[in-house]
Amino acid sequence: MKTGKAPVTINDIARLAKVSKSTVSRVLNNADTVSELAHARVKSAIRALNYRPSATARNLARRRSNTIALVVQDIRNPYYAFASWFVENELRAHGFQLAVFNADNTASLEREILETVASMRVEGLLSVGGNRDATALVSFHSHSDLPIVLIDREVKGYDIPTINLDNAQGGARATDYLISQGHRSVLFATSDFTDAELHRREGFFQSLHAHGIPRQQGIVFTQEEDKWSRGDCRGLLPFFISPRRPTAVFASSDFKAMHVIRFLHERGLKVADDVSVFGFDDTPIASVIVPSLSTMRQPQQAMIKAAIGLLLCLIGGGDSSGAQRRFLPELVIRESTRPLCGPSGID
Amino acid sequence: MKTGKAPVTINDIARLAKVSKSTVSRVLNNADTVSELAHARVKSAIRALNYRPSATARNLARRRSNTIALVVQDIRNPYYAFASWFVENELRAHGFQLAVFNADNTASLEREILETVASMRVEGLLSVGGNRDATALVSFHSHSDLPIVLIDREVKGYDIPTINLDNAQGGARATDYLISQGHRSVLFATSDFTDAELHRREGFFQSLHAHGIPRQQGIVFTQEEDKWSRGDCRGLLPFFISPRRPTAVFASSDFKAMHVIRFLHERGLKVADDVSVFGFDDTPIASVIVPSLSTMRQPQQAMIKAAIGLLLCLIGGGDSSGAQRRFLPELVIRESTRPLCGPSGID
DNA sequence: CTGAAAGCGCTTACAG
DNA sequence: CTGAAAGCGCTTACAG
Numbered sequence: 001m002k003t004g005k006a007p008v009t010i011n012d013i014a015r016l017a018k019v020s021k022s023t024v025s026r027v028l029n030n031a032d033t034v035s036e037l038a039h040a041r042v043k044s045a046i047r048a049l050n051y052r053p054s055a056t057a058r059n060l061a062r063r064r065s066n067t068i069a070l071v072v073q074d075i076r077n078p079y080y081a082f083a084s085w086f087v088e089n090e091l092r093a094h095g096f097q098l099a100v101f102n103a104d105n106t107a108s109l110e111r112e113i114l115e116t117v118a119s120m121r122v123e124g125l126l127s128v129g130g131n132r133d134a135t136a137l138v139s140f141h142s143h144s145d146l147p148i149v150l151i152d153r154e155v156k157g158y159d160i161p162t163i164n165l166d167n168a169q170g171g172a173r174a175t176d177y178l179i180s181q182g183h184r185s186v187l188f189a190t191s192d193f194t195d196a197e198l199h200r201r202e203g204f205f206q207s208l209h210a211h212g213i214p215r216q217q218g219i220v221f222t223q224e225e226d227k228w229s230r231g232d233c234r235g236l237l238p239f240f241i242s243p244r245r246p247t248a249v250f251a252s253s254d255f256k257a258m259h260v261i262r263f264l265h266e267r268g269l270k271v272a273d274d275v276s277v278f279g280f281d282d283t284p285i286a287s288v289i290v291p292s293l294s295t296m297r298q299p300q301q302a303m304i305k306a307a308i309g310l311l312l313c314l315i316g317g318g319d320s321s322g323a324q325r326r327f328l329p330e331l332v333i334r335e336s337t338r339p340l341c342g343p344s345g346i347d
Numbered sequence: 348m349k350t351g352k353a354p355v356t357i358n359d360i361a362r363l364a365k366v367s368k369s370t371v372s373r374v375l376n377n378a379d380t381v382s383e384l385a386h387a388r389v390k391s392a393i394r395a396l397n398y399r400p401s402a403t404a405r406n407l408a409r410r411r412s413n414t415i416a417l418v419v420q421d422i423r424n425p426y427y428a429f430a431s432w433f434v435e436n437e438l439r440a441h442g443f444q445l446a447v448f449n450a451d452n453t454a455s456l457e458r459e460i461l462e463t464v465a466s467m468r469v470e471g472l473l474s475v476g477g478n479r480d481a482t483a484l485v486s487f488h489s490h491s492d493l494p495i496v497l498i499d500r501e502v503k504g505y506d507i508p509t510i511n512l513d514n515a516q517g518g519a520r521a522t523d524y525l526i527s528q529g530h531r532s533v534l535f536a537t538s539d540f541t542d543a544e545l546h547r548r549e550g551f552f553q554s555l556h557a558h559g560i561p562r563q564q565g566i567v568f569t570q571e572e573d574k575w576s577r578g579d580c581r582g583l584l585p586f587f588i589s590p591r592r593p594t595a596v597f598a599s600s601d602f603k604a605m606h607v608i609r610f611l612h613e614r615g616l617k618v619a620d621d622v623s624v625f626g627f628d629d630t631p632i633a634s635v636i637v638p639s640l641s642t643m644r645q646p647q648q649a650m651i652k653a654a655i656g657l658l659l660c661l662i663g664g665g666d667s668s669g670a671q672r673r674f675l676p677e678l679v680i681r682e683s684t685r686p687l688c689g690p691s692g693i694d
Numbered sequence: 695c696t697g698a699a700a701g702c703g704c705t706t707a708c709a710g
Numbered sequence: 711c712t713g714a715a716a717g718c719g720c721t722t723a724c725a726g
Contacts (some may be wrong), residue, residue, distance in 0.1 A: 018700075
């Protein structure tokens with residue numbers, strides 16, 4: 001029953017059903033002003049020709065696409081993969097379609113995506129995560145009416161509605177916890193890629209300070225995101241050949257924590273027993289790996305729901321200039337951290 | 348510089364640049380038959396009004412969308428997330444856009460997606476993975492001209508171009524390896540959700556048989572995919588309270604292997620030392636976790652490239668009825684498996 | 695309840 | 711090199 005090259009159109013249906021295309025359109029859109037007879041004939045014509053209305057034509061005529069764009073920074077990252085899954089489900093419940101775009105942590109790609117999104121005439125844009133260069137986004141936002149809501153991204157000096165985690169507090173509370181377990185020599189492992197990480201680091205130092213620990217004992221190890229992705233942690237070596245090695249590592253994400261764990265393993269150090277490891281995000285896998293990972297949980301679903309609520313409100317014409325919501329992370333203690341008992345832990 | 352409610356159109360540009368919309372269209376499409384003057388005026392009008400042509404209108408007029416649909420079974424699964432990343436990059440190189448759809452392992456959702464895809468007038472469809480109910484896909488394929496290529500899915504009795512892994516061989520070679528390490532009591536942990544898993548299990552039994560191991564010593568533990576997702580492995584308990592517990596577990600995916608590892612950990616059993624664990628897929632995380640996971644590597648990128656090549660060929664009008672390619676998995680030995688030394692391993 | 699007509703924002707022959 | 715016209719496949723007032 002292959003239909004040949006040219007797709008069947010509303011005119012084909014009208015002809016076969018012996019009605020006007022207006023009437024076909026009416027049954028397509030469930031109008032109640034169609035006679036039973038016409039309705040039946042149209043329906044059967046549709047079935048006979050295996051007709052599906054063109055979304056393209058419909059969108060053009062209706063001047064709306066009924067779709068919302070989501071741009072994530074890296075779909076390979078489970079955190080974003082899950083976000084896209086959740087956003088799609090939430091939007092479906094509201095009758096919207098989702099178009100996902102992957103920015104690959106690259107500003108130039110993000111720029112392209114914004115162009116595409118604009119030409120698609122989507123009705124709203126959700127962006128989750130992001131690197132620090134937001135110029136494309138800012139310029140796009142200031143030149144367009146498209147409702148935009150950002151998650152996990154701060155754009156200073158511009159009024160874009162934003163849903164964020166209190167990353168500084170997260171960093172501080174994680175560090176507080178490690179210190180409360182007796183750790184005095186804590187290494188913060190990160191990249192300086194996102195504002196979120198910068199704030200987590202800030203919180204790290206705040207906590208040290210609050211506990212009267214000199215800044216030098218709060219060691220920071222930074223390397224490019226790319227090296228983390230490849231699992232290249234050689235840069236950590238110097239910190240662990242010294243006799244006064246850190247007794248705890250606080251990584252700026254679960255993903256990095258897992259790489260730190262592998263590094264320690266290869267150096268013959270045991271997680272928890274020798275070195276406590278703490279993550280950030282509470283990725284699904286954090287509770288599965290052995291030992292399971294202590295981490296700061298990000299209330300991702302709540303944040304996404306809030307963002308979608310905001311976006312839908314904006315689309316509905318609502319005003320939310322200056323809308324900023326900040327969520328609090330939650331301490332999750334698992335197996336990868338342990339109290340430091342006695343001085344034997346350091347040396 | 349907000350533009351007000353109605354988006355600017357090609358007519359606005361034509362008016363401002365004092366040319367016809369034909370000419371605007373020409374510069375939009377980089378036609379070389381435009382005078383310098385006209386070109387410059389159009390360009391500056393476009394910039395002045397921040398104009399972006401409507402992809403919807405363009406697609407309708409051109410009768411092509413330039414986009415390809417990818418349907419994955421569960422975007423939360425890193426395997427699929429990576430696939431979508433890779434497909435997008437490959438397609439970009441060929442000038443196509445990608446629209447990703449998530450079937451959530453649900454036949455009814457897959458059906459809906461197929462409807463959407465059809466109405467979008469995409470130019471091709473790639474499907475990766477899939478549960479065993481392919482009726483929607485088969486019926487769709489037989490009623491439409493849309494080029495379709497399947498990856499990791501077998502549809503028997505219908506001629507849909509397919510790229511598959513030789514899962515039976517993968518299952519057999521993995522089991523061969525475990526047996527070669529002295530394991531005689533191997534547990535195969537799986538769900539019976541996909542054909543791939545069924546074939547892996549088949550290979551498992553083939554290998555046992557080839558090594559003269561009675562079927563009863565090849566234990567199979569099956570539970571629904573859903574329980575695996577939730578990490579509920581209580582069903583494994585009976586196998587491990589018996590004194591003659593398995594010395595090796597072969598899981599039908601890396602993901603399941605990780606849950607098995609957690610289960611063993613909670614029972615006080617050490618991976619590799621007490622029980623060898625073997626996965627399937629070689630997910631990125633397999634080499635990061637501690638101990639790193641022995642597994643069968645699936646040449647995912649090569650398979651995707653082959654699938655895209657096939658799809659592009661079909662789109663170009665090529666004929667590939669009966670196109671079936673089968674790739675071979677590769678044995679990857681890491682830390683989670685160990686030779687069984689001496690009878691002490693069994694009891 | 696139904697159809698003819700205009701329009702959505704583009705592209706594409708066709709003349710000139 | 712350029713413009714007027716027709717057309718892509720729908721929807722939406724407007725008459726009747």
